[in-house]
Amino acid sequence: MKLYSYFRSSSAYRVRIALNHKQIPYEYIPVHLLKDGGEQKTSAYGKINSKHEVPVLEDKNVRLSQSVAIFLYLDRANLNNPLFPKAFPDFEKCFELVELINSGIQPLQNLAVLKKLKKDFEINDEQKVQWIKDIIRNGLLAYSKKISDEGPYSMGTELTAADMFLIPQLYNAHRYEIDFTGLEKLLQIERTCLMLDSFKTAHPDIQPDSV
Ligand SMILES: N[C@@H](CCC(=O)N[C@@H](CS)C(=O)NCC(=O)O)C(=O)O
Numbered sequence: 689m690k691l692y693s694y695f696r697s698s699s700a701y702r703v704r705i706a707l708n709h710k711q712i713p714y715e716y717i718p719v720h721l722l723k724d725g726g727e728q729k730t731s732a733y734g735k736i737n738s739k740h741e742v743p744v745l746e747d748k749n750v751r752l753s754q755s756v757a758i759f760l761y762l763d764r765a766n767l768n769n770p771l772f773p774k775a776f777p778d779f780e781k782c783f784e785l786v787e788l789i790n791s792g793i794q795p796l797q798n799l800a801v802l803k804k805l806k807k808d809f810e811i812n813d814e815q816k817v818q819w820i821k822d823i824i825r826n827g828l829l830a831y832s833k834k835i836s837d838e839g840p841y842s843m844g845t846e847l848t849a850a851d852m853f854l855i856p857q858l859y860n861a862h863r864y865e866i867d868f869t870g871l872e873k874l875l876q877i878e879r880t881c882l883m884l885d886s887f888k889t890a891h892p893d894i895q896p897d898s899v
Pocket of ligand 1: 697698721743754
């Protein structure tokens with residue numbers, strides 16, 4: 689498989705964790721989101737993803753964007769180490785957590801939204817950082833209230849897609865130095881996950897394009 693990725697993209701980070709967890713080897717194709725206005729903006733990359741975003745996964749004649757779709761594909765293409773729980777309604781509960789991050793946090797603080805806020809509404813850097821902090825903290829507080837109390841993972845004893853979405857979002861939370869008060873359970877999950885090889889080798893700092 690091939691993964692179009694950017695080391696700091698939280699959506700690509702999710703997919704790197706999933707591929708590692710399933711022990712699927714892949715070729716890393718870097719797409720620099722900032723250099724020269726962004727390699728994702730080129731017409732050549734537009735042929736790979738008309739939304740001009742990473743991640744994109746290629747497997748033989750299948751090309752997929754959208755990390756949730758990629759997770760579902762990987763779970764059906766390869767039965768090793770499932771990403772989603774099979775049982776009803778655990779699958780749906782896991783999907784709820786995934787969506788809290790996938791549609792409730794990440795899209796509101798992604799590069800395109802931040803650029804538009806700056807261009808159309810002329811927000812300054814301080815306002816931009818405050819926006820990011822608020823979006824991430826409020827979303828993570830909601831996530832934290834929905835997870836299992838028993839741990840060590842979001843869904844309890846089983847590592848799932850929810851954790852693979854959570855850890856990259858926490859990476860962004862650290863980057864922007866949000867207030868972690870009330871988020872201690874999530875930091876405990878993070879400590880547990882970051883000890884696993886599948887998370888360690890997916891970490892932004894050690895990707896081929898990290899600077
Ligand atoms: N819903 C998409 C989100 C993808 C996304 O927002 N990718 C960002 C990086 S995290 C991107 O490529 N942004 C480029 C841009 O906005 O120009 C997914 O889950 O894969």
